[in-house]
Amino acid sequence: MAGLSFLERLKAGEILVADGATGTNLQARGLPTGTPTEAWLFDRPDEVVRLEREFVQAGADIILTNTFGGTAVKLQGHGWGERMAEVNRRAVELARQAVGDADVFVAGSIGPTGQLLKPMGSMEPEEAEAQFAAQARVLAEAGVDFLVIETQFDLGEATAAVKGVRSVCSLPLVVSFSYDRGTRTMMGVRPQKMAQEMSALDVDVLGINCGRSLDDNLSALQELAASARLPIWFKPNAGLPKLDEENRPIYDVTPEMMGAYTNTWIAEGARIVGGCCGTTPQHLQAIATVVKNR
Amino acid sequence: MEEVLKEIFQSIIDGDQKLTPQKVQEALDAGLEPGYILNEGMVAAMSEVGRLFEEGEYFVPEMLIAARAMQAGLAVLKPKMVEANIQSIGKVVAGTVKGDLHDIGKNLVCMMLEGAAFEIIDLGSDVPPEKFVEAVEKNGANIVAMSALLTTTMPNMKTTIEALKAAGLRGKVKVMVGGAPLTAKYAEEIGADGYAPDASRAVALAKDLVS
Numbered sequence: 001m002a003g004l005s006f007l008e009r010l011k012a013g014e015i016l017v018a019d020g021a022t023g024t025n026l027q028a029r030g031l032p033t034g035t036p037t038e039a040w041l042f043d044r045p046d047e048v049v050r051l052e053r054e055f056v057q058a059g060a061d062i063i064l065t066n067t068f069g070g071t072a073v074k075l076q077g078h079g080w081g082e083r084m085a086e087v088n089r090r091a092v093e094l095a096r097q098a099v100g101d102a103d104v105f106v107a108g109s110i111g112p113t114g115q116l117l118k119p120m121g122s123m124e125p126e127e128a129e130a131q132f133a134a135q136a137r138v139l140a141e142a143g144v145d146f147l148v149i150e151t152q153f154d155l156g157e158a159t160a161a162v163k164g165v166r167s168v169c170s171l172p173l174v175v176s177f178s179y180d181r182g183t184r185t186m187m188g189v190r191p192q193k194m195a196q197e198m199s200a201l202d203v204d205v206l207g208i209n210c211g212r213s214l215d216d217n218l219s220a221l222q223e224l225a226a227s228a229r230l231p232i233w234f235k236p237n238a239g240l241p242k243l244d245e246e247n248r249p250i251y252d253v254t255p256e257m258m259g260a261y262t263n264t265w266i267a268e269g270a271r272i273v274g275g276c277c278g279t280t281p282q283h284l285q286a287i288a289t290v291v292k293n294r
Numbered sequence: 295m296e297e298v299l300k301e302i303f304q305s306i307i308d309g310d311q312k313l314t315p316q317k318v319q320e321a322l323d324a325g326l327e328p329g330y331i332l333n334e335g336m337v338a339a340m341s342e343v344g345r346l347f348e349e350g351e352y353f354v355p356e357m358l359i360a361a362r363a364m365q366a367g368l369a370v371l372k373p374k375m376v377e378a379n380i381q382s383i384g385k386v387v388a389g390t391v392k393g394d395l396h397d398i399g400k401n402l403v404c405m406m407l408e409g410a411a412f413e414i415i416d417l418g419s420d421v422p423p424e425k426f427v428e429a430v431e432k433n434g435a436n437i438v439a440m441s442a443l444l445t446t447t448m449p450n451m452k453t454t455i456e457a458l459k460a461a462g463l464r465g466k467v468k469v470m471v472g473g474a475p476l477t478a479k480y481a482e483e484i485g486a487d488g489y490a491p492d493a494s495r496a497v498a499l500a501k502d503l504v505s
Binding site: 032035077114116120121181182184185186187188 | 350352353354355356358395396398445446
């Protein structure tokens with residue numbers, strides 16, 4: 001369905017494949033854990049493009065930009081606050097380069113600021129909103145097809161993110177939460193509550209990403225599907241990591257296991273499927289094969 | 295148990311920042327010993343909050359709100375504890391190590407330790423080894439609690455332990471560590487005395503270390 005927009009393809013009933021992990025794959029290729037993945041936009045752009053290209057070859061319809069930690073406040077944790085615009089522009093450029101002529105969308109990834117909002121933390125909601133707006137403006141101007149606010153855990157921060165995005169652009173918007181305490185986020189938010197609050201905002205797709213085990217994520221998907229009227233985006237982790245001797249994370253879910261779950265995800269209501277942490281191009285290929293052979 | 299202690303306990307569980315100090319004042323006015331109020335009312339409540347968190351009943355907001363109610367109560371109790379010469383069960387110097395700005399986890403640990411009747415000297419985040427050493431010396435701390443959220447900053451825990459050794463303090467102070475990328479094995483390797491995976495279990499560990 002070449003030429004149709006993201007929302008048009010969803011509306012036509014198509015199941016789309018999103019990409020796999022950025023962070024854990026770049027780490028496996030030599031990015032030191034703890035170094036932001038955005039650092040490789042400049043230090044190893046070849047590796048960023050190679051990974052994204054491997055996802056395209058594996059069957060992804062959507063590539064997310066390497067901008068998960070791309071708000072200025074988050075980048076400032078590594079002393080990069082002033083490079084926010086440069087980082088986000090560069091990531092879109094590299095993703096476009098990786099996608100080339102393929103009929104694949106480039107979606108701008110927007111992750112949490114890393115701060116808790118008042119009264120739990122010290123950040124004012126208005127400040128969070130401004131942070132998200134600034135990142136979204138750069139991503140939109142650099143030409144992403146749509147935006148994904150992901151790995152959210154707090155309704156307040158996610159609301160600030162949506163408002164920030166909507167203050168600068170009208171691109172299609174996915175909002176995705178991480179249920180890392182099973183079917184609750186670390187702040188205790190349930191999928192049902194998330195669906196209720198986020199659907200009241202100007203959002204096009206609701207999602208689940210990251211989280212805990214495949215079974216926990218499946219339970220979260222069932223809860224979300226029971227209350228969501230919008231299409232569902234689903235990018236679970238390839239299971240929970242264990243650490244090896246060198247403290248490197250090992251994900252023990254195989255590509256075959258991810259592939260075996262894919263039809264269940266779709267049957268339970270997922271319209272866009274992919275993987276988060278631990279999902280290699282091989283995992284994604286297993287998912288895409290199931291989707292394309294339906 | 296006195297009704298007012300049950301009310302203190304409940305007000306902390308509920309995270310009621312107004313009611314907790316009122317009830318603590320009531321308990322003091324009724325002539326209850328500060329140490330008794332602290333242990334039976336407040337520490338017991340925070341230990342219940344820790345249990346609820348571990349069981350998935352409570353999440354970060356409930357834990358933070360309860361800890362703040364406890365702190366509001368403690369503000370009323372502290373002067374009386376000083377008068378009565380009640381010692382804390384241990385002094386903890388806490389901080390996120392050099393190069394690391396993450397403080398959500400460290401703050402939770404500090405609050406839970408305070409709720410367990412430890413005295414906390416919170417050095418904040420991005421704390422260089424010499425600051426830990428200085429704070430241990432100045433306060434006569436029993437425990438150093440370090441947090442790191444990045445694998446790149448984890449080695450600074452070891453550097454801090456070396457600095458404590460060099461200052462001749464390692465024999466006087468226990469070291470506990472925590473943070474997402476850490477493991478018990480890593481803690482052992484760098485010569486720490488213990489590792490805790492979350493704020494609730496950090497309390498159990500700290501109690502163990504001072505006992």
